[in-house]
Every structure is written in C-alpha cells, then in structure tokens.
Ligand code: TEU
C-alpha cells in the first residue's frame with residue numbers, strides 16, 4: 001500500500017453559508033472563513049473541503065451552480081477566494097473544492113441556451129425527451145420529491161432533474177460537455193486548488209434506454225437509481241477525467257456516491273485504476289431508515305454499524321482507500337445520532353471521534369463536530385430552509401393530510417438543517433456567527449456549546465480531537481495498519497485492532513450510557529502504553545483481562 005499525503009491527512013468540511021459572517025448580512029462568507037483559518041489550523045487540520053462557493057441562485061444552497069468560474073456574491077469575490085487559497089496554503093493546509101457536475105442550475109448560460117430551441121449548440125448538454133402519451137418520459141422520481149422530469153413550454157419537451165427542477169442534469173454522453181467540464185476543472189487546479197469532492201459523481205452516466213422502474217403500490221414515481229447509479233459508462237468517464245485532468249496534478253479526490261457498494265468502490269478507488277482516491281458511501285448513513293426511507297426513522301443496532309464499517313475496512317484494505325465520516329451537511333449531527341447529546345454529550349462525542357479516527361482511511365470532520373454540536377428542534381416548519389425538508393413536508397401535508405406534530409419528529413431526527421444551523425463560536429448573540437439576523441436560526445444551546453468555551457477548557461471535545469489528530473501524525477499504525485474486528489456480536493461495545501509491522505493498537509468503545517465490563521485476556525500480559533482515552537482514571541497499568549468501562553468510554557492501547 002503506497003504512502004500518500006491524503007492518507008495521512010484529516011479533512012475539515014466547511015459549509016460556508018453557516019460558518020462565519022464577516023460583513024453583517026447574516027450569511028457566512030469567504031472572508032469569514034479567512035478569519036477562522038487559525039482556528040482550523042489549531043485543530044490540526046491538513047485539508048479543508050469547501051462546500052460550493054460558486055455563483056448560484058441558491059435553490060439548493062449552492063449545489064445549483066449558475067457560473068462555474070465565479071464566486072457567489074453573497075460569499076464574496078474571486079479576490080476573496082484567491083486570498084483564502086493563499087492564506088490556507090500559507091498555514092500549510094490544502095483546499096479542496098466541491099465539484100458539482102451531475103447537474104447545473106437552470107440559470108446556467110448553458111441551460112438558458114439549451115432550453116431556447118430544439119436545435120442549438122447546447123441542446124445536448126442536457127437530457128431532453130419527448131413525453132409519453134402526454135406525460136413524463138418515464139416514472140423516475142426526483143430525490144427531492146415528485147417526478148424527475150420537468151415539462152418545458154418553450155420547446156414542448158421534458159428535461160431530466162434528479163434533484164430539484166432548478167437542477168437540470170447534464171448529458172455526459174456528449175463529448176463536448178465533458179471537455180467543458182474538464183476545462184473548468186483544469187482552470188481551478190491551475191489556480192492552485194488541491195482537489196475535488198465530487199457531488200453525486202456516480203450518477204453521471206445514465207442508461208440511455210430511460211426505462212421505467214418498479215413503483216411501489218400507491219406510488220406514481222419510483223427511484224430510477226438502478227438506471228443511473230454506477231451507470232454503464234461511469235468508469236470510462238472517470239478514467240477519461242483522470243487522463244484529461246487529474247493525472248496532471250498532485251491532488252486529492254473523493255467521490256460522493258449514494259448507493260455505492262464495496263465491490264463498486266474497489267473499482268472507483270483501486271490504486272491501479274486511475275479513477276478516484278476515495279468515495280463517500282452511505283451504508284452507515286442508512287442505519288435506522290425504515291421502509292419509508294430516511295424520514296421513517298427506526299431503531300438501529302450496533303452490530304449493524306460494526307458489520308457495515310468492517311465490511312468497508314476489510315473490503316478496501318489492500319485495494320483502495322476509505323473515507324471516514326459520521327456526518328456532513330446533509331446528515332443529522334453525529335453526537336445526536338450515534339451518541340447521547342444530553343447527559344453524555346462530551347463523553348460520547350469523544351468516544352465517536354476515537355472510534356472513527358482510529359479506523360483505516362482519511363477522517364472527515366464536519367464543522368461543529370469538533371465541539372460536539374447537536375441536532376436542533378425548531379418549533380415551526382417556517383424555521384426550516386432546506387429544499388428537501390420543505391418538499392417532503394408539503395407532500396406529507398397536502399397529499400397525505402398529515403398533521404404538523406406527527407411528522408415534525410422525523411424532521412428533528414433527519415432534516416439536513418440539523419447540520420446547517422450556524423457554527424457556534426461563542427455565547428454572545430447569534431452564537432457569534434453574525435451580528436445581523438442569521439439566514440437560519442441558531443441552535444438555542446449555543447450558550448453551553450461553543451468554540452470559545454471549548455478553547456478555554458483543556459478537557460473539551462475540541463482538544464480531544466486535536467490530540468487524536470496529533471496521534472495520527474505520530475503513529476503510522478493509525479494510518480496504515482490492518483484492521484480486525486473484535487467482539488463481533490456485542491451490541492454495546494465496538495472494539496477492534498490495527499496492526500502494522502509487529503505493533504498492535506487495541507481500540508475499545510462503549511456505545512452505551514452504562515458501566516459495563518469486558519474481557520481482553522489475550523492482551524492481558526503484554527506491556528502497553530495508553531495512547532488516548534476519555535476516562536481520566538485510566539493508566540498504562542490497567543489489567544485487560546477485566547476492563548470496567550465508563551459510560552461512552554473510549555480507550556486506545558498500543559502494544560509493541
Ligand atoms: O447529495 C446527494 C444526495 O443524494 C443527497 O440527496 C442526500 O442523499 C440527501 O441529502 C440525504 O438526505 C449531494 C449534496 O451533498 C447535497 O447537498 C445536494 O443537495 C445534492 O447532492 C444535489 O446536488
């Protein structure tokens with residue numbers, strides 16, 4: 001397994017709209033990020049991934065791009081961006097951009113031209129089809145509700161949009177479109193950006209038959225994902241992108257890939273395949289999804305989580321590379337979802353961090369995770385801004401006549417806005433995020449959970465993350481060691497080892513709020529050092545034939 005800087009790195013994801021407002025308009029911006037670079041550096045971060053900052057009408061908060069080579073005016077100017085890039089590099093960190101090329105905004109000049117007539121240069125940049133007997137070309141559902149096809153009066157045809165109708169899908173079958181995308185990527189790389197996180201990149205190749213998929217009884221539309229997820233030409237397109245663009249630069253790539261499995265990921269990340277370095281899979285993000293999908297939240301089991309993580313650890317072990325994450329801008333907050341955001345908030349946030357950062361792969365921290373930020377429960381639906389949440393709400397209310405309270409619980413569990421409330425910098429007004437009215441409400445718990453307080457408390461979640469990151473720099477076994485799961489059937493403890501050249505790490509994480517005891521007799525007589533724990537009482541000398549674990553305790557011993 002070759003050594004690579006991006007394997008030894010820790011990535012910090014910034015959702016710019018919610019990070020830091022520098023100019024008093026209630027919206028986070030690029031100058032606001034520059035102000036906080038020292039904070040990010042202090043944490044020990046190597047790479048910053050910026051969610052989209054391109055010009056956008058913000059139907060989906062920047063994931064609907066109007067101009068690929070311009071900065072959203074709410075976020076600042078290209079000069080601000082260049083300064084951010086310079087200042088990031090000056091601190092020895094790298095900057096990775098979000099690349100959204102499955103779709104553009106409907107306000108992108110390509111689409112404006114494309115929709116203007118059936119015969120123009122840009123018509124084939126998008127996916128246009130005639131209707132079938134007066135309705136949509138097929139029954140595919142949009143990820144944000146309703147049909148994935150939108151009828152366009154001007155030319156009397158439908159265009160495909162797997163997300164909102166303001167996000168028309170690009171036609172990757174067209175070589176001219178592909179060349180435009182590659183050219184744009186080179187333009188950013190030549191500026192000096194250090195790589196891309198590629199939005200739903202495993203959706204870009206569509207099965208050209210555009211067949212109906214099987215709809216559930218009572219449903220008109222159905223996900224067409226089997227016809228575009230890891231589609232027929234996906235590997236060809238990614239290899240072409242590598243040849244045309246990525247091979248010329250020493251950069252990092254990670255493909256966001258809903259529905260990808262380990263076998264596919266071996267092809268995407270295989271070191272000899274020249275596609276991508278890593279993928280984001282969603283298997284652990286699907287935990288607790290009921291028959292009704294993500295809004296239908298059900299209890300989940302630790303054994304399921306362990307089985308998923310282990311499958312990915314072992315599956316990519318000698319082939320490719322994992323990305324490790326508990327949350328992002330689309331997901332609930334990790335400590336609420338996998339830990340306990342009440343009595344054991346700090347303890348469980350540290351435990352989750354340990355469990356993830358000690359696995360093999362590149363860890364991603366989502367803004368606020370490093371201080372243990374939690375989900376939010378806003379009283380009114382009008383407090384929510386996310387298009388996915390709104391579309392679902394409207395469907396439930398209008399179509400199914402459900403009453404407010406019956407589905408707010410789902411929103412509290414799963415709305416993407418849980419991740420999008422402003423970063424909590426201090427206990428002053430609006431959590432120090434802005435001195436204007438923030439674009440989305442601040443989580444009322446900011447008085448107790450904020451950066452200022454975390455930096456003042458040596459025992460905080462922040463300093464625990466800092467220590468984890470420092471350990472990674474020191475201990476090669478954390479980066480390159482082989483993974484082995486222990487206690488496979490245990491519903492309370494996630495334990496595993498990492499081994500490299502005769503050195504072994506033992507990681508033990510209590511996923512419950514209870515005191516429990518576990519036995520590790522095979523480790524009991526070996527000399528060891530304690531690398532990290534969230535239990536103040538623990539020492540190098542503790543016997544391992546019987547270990548009494550505190551609620552949400554995590555410990556890491558090294559045997560060499
Ligand atoms: O997300 C892809 C995606 O599949 C999401 O719809 C995700 O599954 C969902 O949000 C979970 O509820 C990417 C971006 O991360 C997301 O923010 C965008 O809205 C989407 O693509 C469209 O660009």
Ligand code: CA
Nearest residue numbers: 021023027029
């Ligand atoms: Ca601003």
